[in-house]
Amino acid sequence: xxxxxxxxxxxxxxxACVWRGLSLEETVALTKAMVExxxxxxxxxxxxxxxxxxxxxVSDLVSLVAVPVVAACGVRVAKLSGRALGHTGGTxxxxxxxxxxxxxxxxxxxxxxVERIGCAIAAQSxxxxxxxxRLYHLRDRTATVRSIGLIAASIVSxxxxxxxxAIVYDVKCxxxxxMREEREAEALARTLASVTDAFGRQGRALVTDMNEPLxxxxxxxxxxxxxxxxxxxxxxxxxxxxVCLAVAEAMLELAGVPDxxxxxxxxxxSGRAYRKFVEMLGAQGSSESALESIEPSDRRMxxxxxxxxxxxAIDGAALGHAAREWAAxxxxxxxxxxxxxxxxxxAGDSLAEAYGADADETLLRDAFAIEASPPPKRPVVYxxxxxxxxx
Amino acid sequence: xxxxxxxxxxxxxxxACVWRGLSLEETVALTKAMVExxxxxxxxxxxxxxxxxxxxxVSDLVSLVAVPVVAACGVRVAKLSGRALGHTGGTxxxxxxxxxxxxxxxxxxxxxxVERIGCAIAAQSxxxxxxxxRLYHLRDRTATVRSIGLIAASIVSxxxxxxxxAIVYDVKCxxxxxMREEREAEALARTLASVTDAFGRQGRALVTDMNEPLxxxxxxxxxxxxxxxxxxxxxxxxxxxxVCLAVAEAMLELAGVPDxxxxxxxxxxSGRAYRKFVEMLGAQGSSESALESIEPSDRRMxxxxxxxxxxxAIDGAALGHAAREWAAxxxxxxxxxxxxxxxxxxAGDSLAEAYGADADETLLRDAFAIEASPPPKRPVVYxxxxxxxxx
Numbered sequence: 001x002x003x004x005x006x007x008x009x010x011x012x013x014x015x016a017c018v019w020r021g022l023s024l025e026e027t028v029a030l031t032k033a034m035v036e037x038x039x040x041x042x043x044x045x046x047x048x049x050x051x052x053x054x055x056x057x058v059s060d061l062v063s064l065v066a067v068p069v070v071a072a073c074g075v076r077v078a079k080l081s082g083r084a085l086g087h088t089g090g091t092x093x094x095x096x097x098x099x100x101x102x103x104x105x106x107x108x109x110x111x112x113x114v115e116r117i118g119c120a121i122a123a124q125s126x127x128x129x130x131x132x133x134r135l136y137h138l139r140d141r142t143a144t145v146r147s148i149g150l151i152a153a154s155i156v157s158x159x160x161x162x163x164x165x166a167i168v169y170d171v172k173c174x175x176x177x178x179m180r181e182e183r184e185a186e187a188l189a190r191t192l193a194s195v196t197d198a199f200g201r202q203g204r205a206l207v208t209d210m211n212e213p214l215x216x217x218x219x220x221x222x223x224x225x226x227x228x229x230x231x232x233x234x235x236x237x238x239x240x241x242x243v244c245l246a247v248a249e250a251m252l253e254l255a256g257v258p259d260x261x262x263x264x265x266x267x268x269x270s271g272r273a274y275r276k277f278v279e280m281l282g283a284q285g286s287s288e289s290a291l292e293s294i295e296p297s298d299r300r301m302x303x304x305x306x307x308x309x310x311x312x313a314i315d316g317a318a319l320g321h322a323a324r325e326w327a328a329x330x331x332x333x334x335x336x337x338x339x340x341x342x343x344x345x346x347a348g349d350s351l352a353e354a355y356g357a358d359a360d361e362t363l364l365r366d367a368f369a370i371e372a373s374p375p376p377k378r379p380v381v382y383x384x385x386x387x388x389x390x391x
Numbered sequence: 392x393x394x395x396x397x398x399x400x401x402x403x404x405x406x407a408c409v410w411r412g413l414s415l416e417e418t419v420a421l422t423k424a425m426v427e428x429x430x431x432x433x434x435x436x437x438x439x440x441x442x443x444x445x446x447x448x449v450s451d452l453v454s455l456v457a458v459p460v461v462a463a464c465g466v467r468v469a470k471l472s473g474r475a476l477g478h479t480g481g482t483x484x485x486x487x488x489x490x491x492x493x494x495x496x497x498x499x500x501x502x503x504x505v506e507r508i509g510c511a512i513a514a515q516s517x518x519x520x521x522x523x524x525r526l527y528h529l530r531d532r533t534a535t536v537r538s539i540g541l542i543a544a545s546i547v548s549x550x551x552x553x554x555x556x557a558i559v560y561d562v563k564c565x566x567x568x569x570m571r572e573e574r575e576a577e578a579l580a581r582t583l584a585s586v587t588d589a590f591g592r593q594g595r596a597l598v599t600d601m602n603e604p605l606x607x608x609x610x611x612x613x614x615x616x617x618x619x620x621x622x623x624x625x626x627x628x629x630x631x632x633x634v635c636l637a638v639a640e641a642m643l644e645l646a647g648v649p650d651x652x653x654x655x656x657x658x659x660x661s662g663r664a665y666r667k668f669v670e671m672l673g674a675q676g677s678s679e680s681a682l683e684s685i686e687p688s689d690r691r692m693x694x695x696x697x698x699x700x701x702x703x704a705i706d707g708a709a710l711g712h713a714a715r716e717w718a719a720x721x722x723x724x725x726x727x728x729x730x731x732x733x734x735x736x737x738a739g740d741s742l743a744e745a746y747g748a749d750a751d752e753t754l755l756r757d758a759f760a761i762e763a764s765p766p767p768k769r770p771v772v773y774x775x776x777x778x779x780x781x782x
Contacts, residue, residue, distance in 0.1 A: 011399035012533035015406035142403035 022149025176316025197387030219334020413540025567707025610725020
């Protein structure tokens with residue numbers, strides 16, 4: 001950031017990282033330099049603060065649920081979040097579907113809110129890790145985005161600068177994720193945990209499935225509606241709830257909460273997680289009535305199966321792209337997926353519904369593959385890593 | 392050059408070339424793009440024109456000899472040349488040691504002189520291959536100089552743009568060369584010959600030894616004096632003469648001259664090569680009397696062997712650096728090397744003489760290694776390549 005290294009030199013270094021890889025020591029050194037390029041946050045109360053990060057997926061509403069669950073259990077959560085990228089929705093875009101919600105907090109206000117009510121979700125500040133923005137733009141235009149070391153340095157530097165004591169990483173893996181191969185996702189997960197550890201913070205990284213949308217809904221408004229159902233213990237689908245709870249459990253464990261899985265579940269069923277979410281909305285300019293005002297668009301297009309068979313694939317990336325595009329003009333636009341990979345459907349069964357004026361049936365139909373035999377089953381959570389350890 | 396690709400993208404590409412390599416097709420495509428970035432020369436008479444290039448060495452006076460030899464045999468030679476780089480002397484710097492010599496010809500004047508007297512040596516014009524200068528600066532500051540494909544594209548593009556029908560490349564190999572390893576030098580030689588062939592021009596590439604200075608003299612003025620001795624058939628050392636004749640022979644062969652080796656040698660012994668050189672000096676603002684006025688500096692420092700033994704190594708790079716530095720203030724400064732690797736010397740025997748006020752005995756002494764047993768013998772010319780063929 002001092003100008004000592006110019007764009008050409010940094011781009012050449014990035015390309016060398018892509019082809020030669022970065023060792024753990026090199027990744028830590030780069031991460032440290034990036035952290036030191038800007039401001040860092042600290043919490044005056046010295047309370048234990050946790051954070052979480054997702055590598056990005058479709059229908060990834062985990063932050064909307066896990067943050068208030070953990071805060072409802074008495075552990076402070078400070079989450080700075082990005083906007084949508086490619087086919088993946090950003091948590092900030094989802095929260096901004098709630099009328100009045102203010103995602104642009106000053107870093108002082110962010111810290112203060114975390115101290116006062118136990119959680120905050122705000123847009124990433126330019127004051128933290130300015131080198132990341134510069135390096136990302138450079139990588140984007142020089143085809144050097146795909147390097148585990150550079151990706152890890154970008155992710156971890158922002159988390160370290162934001163001041164959390166413990167960070168849970170949710171590395172999405174599959175056809176609708178940035179990491180399509182399990183080996184790649186595991187390498188990133190291991191690196192994230194180890195680099196975090198090198199900064200004296202606790203890190204845990206999960207690898208979770210992204211071969212189909214995580215929840216049933218795709219689009220900012222409809223995802224907020226689904227997240228609220230999970231927060232109130234009324235989830236209609238166990239898959240999204242499962243990942244939300246796995247992430248919340250890992251966050252609580254790192255904060256030393258005993259029996260974390262049960263504690264997290266009670267936060268949902270008791271309504272405390274939902275009340276904490278409403279409290280956060282209140283602190284950030286919105287309200288429960290604003291939340292309840294969100295509705296899917298009036299324009300609804302159903303998609304039905306043309307023949308009998310097993311759902312073999314759902315093209316989450318295509319659905320994510322479409323929903324993001326439609327929602328740019330209509331916050332109620334989106335897609336509700338009625339089936340899961342492996343489900344047996346008969347001709348005429350509902351596969352999905354699209355909401356919004358732009359909904360396109362061909363695109364929707366092409367996203368669902370039906371075959372005569374069922375596909376192999378996949379787990380939802382593949383693996384979990386700490387520094388130097390798989391468990 | 393249109394600005395469509397920025398410095399960062401080009402630097403990232405260069406780094407990818409370093410680590411991934413360029414195929415022959417990719418190298419040809421890059422070379423073609425570079426040629427098309429600027430002007431190209433052509434010869435109105437349609438006469439066959441040859442050119443030569445050296446990858447750079449110490450005491451590399453080959454162009455001063457081979458160009459007039461070939462022209463004296465009736466074949467036109469058009470040579471655009473660079474300046475000194477690192478420890479290697481540039482042909483232009485050597486010619487400028489001759490009072491009055493004008494190396495900065497317009498491209499029209501250059502072409503006209505080649506047509507009129509049969510040869511010209513002038514400084515590389517910025518009008519030809521402007522992309523090379525831009526790319527080289529970028530490679531220099533991004534540690535991406537070392538790529539066979541990028542090196543070949545840089546060299547060949549300038550030769551193609553200069554319009555020769557046939558080009559002989561002299562790839563220096565050894566401790567005082569850019570290519571230290573024989574395998575690397577051979578790969579570059581093969582690539583230079585093949586890329587040249589892809590442009591429909593004849594190419595031949597020699598790999599020659601650069602583990603010690605080529606001739607006896609190092610420094611612009613003293614190298615001109617040595618080149619004149621060779622041109623008059625009065626060489627004191629067969630090594631430099633051998634490479635000059637090998638290059639001239641290859642140039643003549645490509646031009647279809649029968650019995651090229653004998654013809655080249657007669658050009659030296661008959662004095663025709665020397666007269667052609669003087670004619671070229673006359674055409675470029677200088678004269679024979681100016682040539683004869685060059686003398687080594689008055690300040691002379693002899694270096695004598697401290698003990699008996701075999702010359703095991705001569706650090707040409709160190710001598711080249713020193714001579715270049717001394718000559719910057721005094722064109723008569725330089726080094727005369729009195730021994731060759733493998734020579735047996737006794738205590739008190741002359742190893743070298745340094746000329747000029749800045750001469751440094753320690754530096755000079757450290758450049759000569761004397762050992763009890765003789766080193767293995769090396770050939771002077773290692774190999775010769777045409778496109779797709781070794782002979």
